[in-house]
Amino acid sequence: MIPNNNKTVLFVFSLSATIEAERKPLFGVSKKNISKQFFKLLNQNTLNLAKDSGVDVVWVDETQQKGSTFAERYFNAYKSLFNEGYEKVISIGNDTPNLNANHISQAIKSLSHQQMVFGPSKDGGIYLLGYTKNAFNEQAFKNFSWLTSKLSDEIERFAIEKELSFSVLETLIDIDSKNNALEFAYSNPKSKVSSYILFNYTSEKKKFETSTCGFSFTIPLHNFFLRGPPTL
Secondary structure, three states, X not given: OOOOOOOEEEEEXXXXXXXXXXXXXXXXXXXXXXXXXXXXXXXXXHHHHHHOOOOEEEXXXXXXXXXXXXXXXXXXXXXXXXXXXXXXXXXXXXXXXXXXXXXXXXXXXXXXXXXXXXXXXXXXXXXXXXXXXXXXXXXXXXHOOOOOOOHHHHHHHHHHHOOOOEEXXXXXXXXXXXXXXXXXXXHOOOOHHHHHHHHHOHHHHHXXXXXXXXXXXXXXXXXXXXXXXXXX
């Protein structure tokens, strides 16, 4: 574990499993309870991973998010943590099952000598974003194309244009649709998350293989935790 002697915090910016299932009925609108249980699994995995990071951890769900748009809510989460005295703030979501302790460790270490770090998602978004306090730019942050395939490229261009030092982690798959849920499951057949997906998507297997012929895989048959903020 990394001792938190450098005022670093990791926060999970997500929604509760109930709200996630409403917004992303991955297993069909008539099976929202299956989606809900799926997001509970993702949330628990993410919480366990975050707790093992060795730094302070905050879970920010819809009961704590403030703002009328995603950009405002996300920005306010960063701002509130910087205002508490943290010098380095890293965020992750709950929808990237391949995110592991090594990625988080790399991000924490990167911010010990660089100003930004981010992890791009395969769909063009991001699964991790970290800033030092002096690199956090309110206007640029709010103007990023959040929730689009342009996002990771925009963040990288911003860092280059502002001459910020930064690191880019490996690209991972996040789960926002049936197709990338199945792509993840086929790529990671030993994962508990994959087992859940494949069990509930058995009838979708042939359709997915037909529409994604480029893949060739063998498939075997509020919470809130925070260690005290730093002294201001």
